[in-house]
Each structure stands twice: as C-alpha cells, then as structure tokens.
Amino acid sequence: MRYWISAGWLLATLFAPSAAQAALPIQHWTAASGARVYFVPSPSIPMLDINLDLDAGTRFDPRDKAGLATMVAGLLDKGVAAADAAPARSEGELADAFADLGAEFGGGVSDDRASIRLRTLSSPAARTAAVALMAQIVSRPAYPVEMVEREKARLTAALREAETRPAAMAARAFNAALYGDHPYGFTASPETVQAITRDDLVAFHQRRYDAGHAVVTLIGDIDRAQAQQIADQLTAGLPRTATAAPSTTGLPPVLPLAAPRDIRLPHPAQQAHVLVGQPGIARSDPDFFAILVGNHILGGGGFTSRLTSEVREKRGLTYGISSGFAPLLQPGPFQISVQTRKDQADEALRVLRAELARFVAEGPSVAEMKAAKANLVNGFPLRLDSNRKLIGNVANIAWYGLPLDYLDGWTRRVEAVTADQVRMAFQRALQPERMVTVVVGAADQPVAPSK
Numbered sequence: 500m501r502y503w504i505s506a507g508w509l510l511a512t513l514f515a516p517s518a519a520q521a522a523l524p525i526q527h528w529t530a531a532s533g534a535r536v537y538f539v540p541s542p543s544i545p546m547l548d549i550n551l552d553l554d555a556g557t558r559f560d561p562r563d564k565a566g567l568a569t570m571v572a573g574l575l576d577k578g579v580a581a582a583d584a585a586p587a588r589s590e591g592e593l594a595d596a597f598a599d600l601g602a603e604f605g606g607g608v609s610d611d612r613a614s615i616r617l618r619t620l621s622s623p624a625a626r627t628a629a630v631a632l633m634a635q636i637v638s639r640p641a642y643p644v645e646m647v648e649r650e651k652a653r654l655t656a657a658l659r660e661a662e663t664r665p666a667a668m669a670a671r672a673f674n675a676a677l678y679g680d681h682p683y684g685f686t687a688s689p690e691t692v693q694a695i696t697r698d699d700l701v702a703f704h705q706r707r708y709d710a711g712h713a714v715v716t717l718i719g720d721i722d723r724a725q726a727q728q729i730a731d732q733l734t735a736g737l738p739r740t741a742t743a744a745p746s747t748t749g750l751p752p753v754l755p756l757a758a759p760r761d762i763r764l765p766h767p768a769q770q771a772h773v774l775v776g777q778p779g780i781a782r783s784d785p786d787f788f789a790i791l792v793g794n795h796i797l798g799g800g801g802f803t804s805r806l807t808s809e810v811r812e813k814r815g816l817t818y819g820i821s822s823g824f825a826p827l828l829q830p831g832p833f834q835i836s837v838q839t840r841k842d843q844a845d846e847a848l849r850v851l852r853a854e855l856a857r858f859v860a861e862g863p864s865v866a867e868m869k870a871a872k873a874n875l876v877n878g879f880p881l882r883l884d885s886n887r888k889l890i891g892n893v894a895n896i897a898w899y900g901l902p903l904d905y906l907d908g909w910t911r912r913v914e915a916v917t918a919d920q921v922r923m924a925f926q927r928a929l930q931p932e933r934m935v936t937v938v939v940g941a942a943d944q945p946v947a948p949s950k
Contacts, residue, residue, distance in 0.1 A: 525893060525903045526723060532710035532734040533741075537897045538726040539718045541886050547621040547719030548890045549630070551637060551733060552898050554745045555613040555707035558682040558828075564695050566654060566687030571703045572606055572613045574650055578641035585635065590646065593632065602629040604636070610683055611745065611828050612898060613708075618887070621720035630729050638736030640704060647697045655689045665772040665939040672762050673774045676935040677832055681751050711740035716894040718886045744900055745828060753778050753830045756933045766940035771844035772836075774937045775851065779833035779928055782826040782899045786924035788912045790824055793921035795871045796863045797855070798822025798835060803870065809854045810837065816847040822855075824928075828899075833929060844941035856931040862922025876910045 526538045557568045576594075581587040588596070597604050602619040615637060619629035661667035671686045678684025715730040756777050766772075780790055798806040798821050806820045817839045825831035835855065839847045863871070896905050 523889075523893075523906050525896070526726075527897075527903060528727070530710075530715070530727070530730045530734055532713075532731065532737065533739055534710045534713040534715055534730060534734040534737075535744075535897060536726070536730040537714070537716045537893050538723065538730075539889065539893060540720075540722065540726075541718050541889075542720045544886070545621045545720050546886060547617075547619050547626055547717065547721055548886050549617040549619075549633070549719075549729070549733070550716040550890050550894045551615040551633075552714040552716070552894060553613045553615070553708050554712035555703070556609050556611040557685065558610050558750060559703070559707055560682060560685055560687075562680075562682075562685050563691060564699060565685040565691040567695055567699055567703055568613060568707075569608045569687065570647075570650060570654070570692070570695060571700050571707075572608045572615070574642055574646055574700065575606070575615070575640045576604060576636050577646040577650075578643045579635045579639045580641040582639055585639075587641065588635070593636065596632055597629070600625050600629050600632075602632075604629075604633065610831070614894070626721070626725075626729075630732055634733050634736060637708065637733065642697050642700045642704075644697055647700065651692055651695065654687070654692045658687060658689050658692065665766045665768050665770070668764055668766065669772045669774050669937045669939045672764060672939075673776065673834070673935060673937045674832070676760050676762060676937065677756070677776065677778055678753065681753055681829075683753065683827070683829065683831070705738060708737055709740045710734040710737040712743060712745060713737060714894070714897045716890055716897055718890045718893065745898065747828050750829070755930070756935065759933050760935045762935070762937045763941060764937070764939045768940050769841065770838045771841045771941040772838055772937075772939040773844060773848060773941070774834055774836055775848070775855075775934050776832055776834035777929065777934050778830040779824040780826050781828060781830050783828075784826065784928075786920070786927065787826065789916050789920040789924035790826075790928060792868065792871050792875065792913060792916045793858075793863060793925050794822055794824055795875060796867045796921075797858050800871060800874065803874070805854055805858060805867075806835065806837075806851055810847055810850050814846070814850060816840075816843050816850065820847075820851065841941050844938055848936065848938070852931065852934075855929075859922075859925045859929050859931055862925070863918050865918060868916070868918050868921070872913055872916065875913050879910070 524539060528536050530536050555568055555571065560567045577590045579588045579593070600619060602617060604617050606613065606615040617629060617633045619625055674684045674686055713734050715733055717726050717729060780787065796805060798804045801807065806822060810816050810820045811818065817837050820837040822835045824833050835851055837847055837851065892906060
C-alpha cells in the first residue's frame with residue numbers, strides 16, 4: 500500500500516481543509532509505554548476511531564520470505580493466546596465479539612508500516628470492551644498453525660492468479676527494476692509465501708510490534724484522560740524499546756537509476772499495460788508541495804492534466820492515463836500508468852515520454868499553476884468531512900513527523916508554490932532519460948527514450 504500524490508486517495512488522507520476552517524486541535528504526548536499518541540476530540544457523534552501504526556512494514560521482509568509482514572498483520576485477529584486471567588479466543592469468538600459490539604476491526608500493511616484500526620461506539624461499555632479486544636489481538640496473537648497454513652494457501656492461490664493478470668505482472672516487474680536489492684522492490688510470490696513458517700511470524704511480531712516505535716491516533720467522542728488510558732492499554736502489552744520515530748536504519752539507500760531500462764512481457768490481453776517511472780521523493784522532501792502541484796498538472800489532475808490532454812484527448816490513444824509520486828520514508832516510486840491497444844503502445848510511449856521531458860525541462864505555465872492550485876485548495880472541505888477521513892490525515896502527520904499545525908497551513912503552502920519551484924523540483928527529482936519502462940502485452944521492439 501503506497502501513498503500516491505495524485506488526484507484522489509492521497510487528497511483524502513494527507514491534506515487539510517480550507518484556511519477558512521478552524522484549526523484542528525491535535526494533542527500529542529508520549530504514553531508510559533513509550534508510544535507516541537495523537538488525539539483529536541470530536542464530540543459531534545458518539546463514535547471513536549483508533550489507528551495504531553507500527554514500524555512493521557514490508558520493508559522489513561527478507562527477500563526469500565516476502566509477504567511476511569503482510570501475513571503477520573493479516574493473522575492478528577485469527578486467535579489470541581491466554582494470559583493471566585484472560586482466556587484464549589478463537590477467530591470466530593473474536594469476530595462474534597466485535598459484531599456484538601457493532602465495532603469494526605481491520606488494518607493493512609504498506610512498505611513503511613503496519614496499521615491496525617478500530618471503529619467503535621464511544622459509550623463506556625462498548626468502548627471499553629472493543630479496546631480490550633484490540634489490545635489482546637495486538638499484543639497476544641496466537642498464530643494457530645491451522646490458520647497459518649490456511650492463510651498461506653489463500654495467499655498462494657491469489658498470487659498464482661495474479662501472475663496471469665497484466666496489471667500485476669507490470670507492477671511486479673516495475674518495482675523490481677526500480678529498487679533491485681532494496682526491500683521496496685520485493686514482492687511476495689507463491690514461493691516466498693510457502694517459505695514462511697509460524698516461527699517466522701512469531702519472531703517478526705516480537706521484533707517489530709514494539710511500543711517504542713508505535714504511534715496511536717485517536718479521534719472521537721472522548722476526553723484527554725480517556726484517550727490516555729486507551730493509548731496506555733493498547734500498548735502496555737507490547738515489548739518496550741527505546742522510543743524513536745520510524746527510521747531507515749539498517750536498510751540500504753535507494754539509488755538513482757544509472758540507465759534506462761525497457762522491459763517487455765508477453766500477454767494475450769487486448770490491452771497493453773504500460774508503466775514508466777523511477778524512484779521519486781521521500782515524504783520528508785522539502786519540495787513536497789511543489790511536487791504535489793506539479794504532478795497535478797502533469798498527470799494527477801484527471802481530465803485537466805497534460806498527459807490526459809496529449810495522450811487521450813488529442814490522439815485518442817487511451818481512456819485514461821495518470822502520474823503519481825508515492826513518497827515514503829525513503830524515496831518512493833514516481834510512476835506514469837497507461838493502458839492502450841497493443842498496436843498503439845509504442846505511439847503512446849513516445850507521446851508520454853516527450854510530454855514528460857518537456858514538462859521537466861520547461862515547467863508549467865502560469866495558467867496551469869492557477870488552475871491546479873484552485874482545484875487542490877477548493878476540493879478539501881468535502882474530502883475531510885468525517886472522523887474516518889480525519890484520522891488518516893492525523894496518522895500521517897504522526898508517522899512522518901509533520902508539524903501539529905501542518906493541516907492548518909496546507910492551503911497556504913499550496914498557494915505559495917511558484918512555477919519556477921515546480922520546474923526546479925521536477926528537474927531535481929526526475930531524469931526522463933533514465934526511466935524504467937514496463938510494457939505487458941505489446942510489440943517486442945523497445946521504444947527509445949526521448950532525447
């Protein structure tokens with residue numbers, strides 16, 4: 500799961516309402532366990548949303564056991580072990596308990612982190628019971644052998660099926676070409692999943708699910724004292740380590756591409772799936788806002804973007820084309836994605852490469868800047884109109900160490916971006932002559948990169 504700077508998902512999870520709205524009152528402290536806590540009181544509805552982020556993303560997967568972090572998180576609620584006076588619980592018992600409470604439990608894993616989520620009624624009885632279940636699941640997963648084998652079989656079947664789909668084939672080849680031996684490029688396969696053992700799951704959980712690197716985000720109808728008690732309860736059972744922000748210690752650096760690569764993979768589908776890109780920026784990049792605005796103009800702004808205009812509207816080569824950056828703790832990928840008829844793939848590649856090179860060299864126009872900034876700023880109120888949306892914003896502030904007033908100043912920073920800043924940021928971040936190109940289902944002859 501990556502966080503793309505494009506029109507859509509990232510706008511709903513990283514950015515702020517307009518400047519006319521009141522400042523978001525984010526409270527922050529460190530729990531007794533060492534976990535960092537971020538809390539926003541929201542008494543308007545009787546609900547509580549909790550997000551627990553752990554420094555346990557797929558970047559910690561061994562190459563030969565890619566998929567380990569995903570399995571560790573996916574099997575958390577498939578049974579908890581007994582401890583002291585607390586009984587063991589099976590998968591069915593946990594599911595029934597959440598259903599009886601009307602609570603929702605889930606999560607996911609990205610390159611950088613594992614995220615565990617709970618949504619529950621904020622009444623004392625429902626809240627207390629749901630938080631207790633979440634705490635047990637996070638700290639005492641049983642990883643029953645039969646559940647481990649079931650999950651391995653399920654993942655293996657899904658991966659074998661994915662190996663036949665052009666989009667999955669393209670993504671796998673693209674990540675591997677961009678990152679080589681870096682874990683950002685590792686992708687689970689049937690072989691790596693089958694190599695994972697229950698002991699691997701237990702060891703990964705004990706090593707990576709620690710309180711010192713945990714971040715708890717809470718938004719809902721509770722007060723500060725209740726938020727403190729919940730954060731303490733959720734992380735008290737996790738191993739305690741030195742408190743620290745998520746880091747890249749021990750991981751290799753993400754290296755820039757030395758030369759272009761063109762990868763062609765056969766497939767019988769009528770459409771060719773094309774990916775073009777290279778490692779982009781880290782989330783800490785000082786040019787983040789210039790990249791955001793520039794990408795909206797290049798290919799992230801839907802029908803108003805340059806790539807859509809040139810490849811779809813003027814030439815009819817595709818129904819859709821987009822570009823995006825996925826900023827991570829280390830430089831995440833920049834990617835242009837397009838699907839087109841097989842016989843049009845080479846022409847679509849020539850056009851998008853030429854437009855990318857021109858944009859990097861010349862930057863956007865004044866008119867494009869004005870339209871993009873207006874679109875980004877004016878779209879925010881509708882994208883942050885619920886606690887479920889807000890918690891994604893606050894969790895990202897917490898995870899990437901952004902200022903607590905980050906949301907309040909977002910529109911101001913977007914409006915301050917200039918065309919020259921976009922041009923210089925893109926010239927620093929991208930090298931159009933050294934891109935990876937992956938085409939699944941097209942002609943065999945590579946198209947030379949634009950000069």
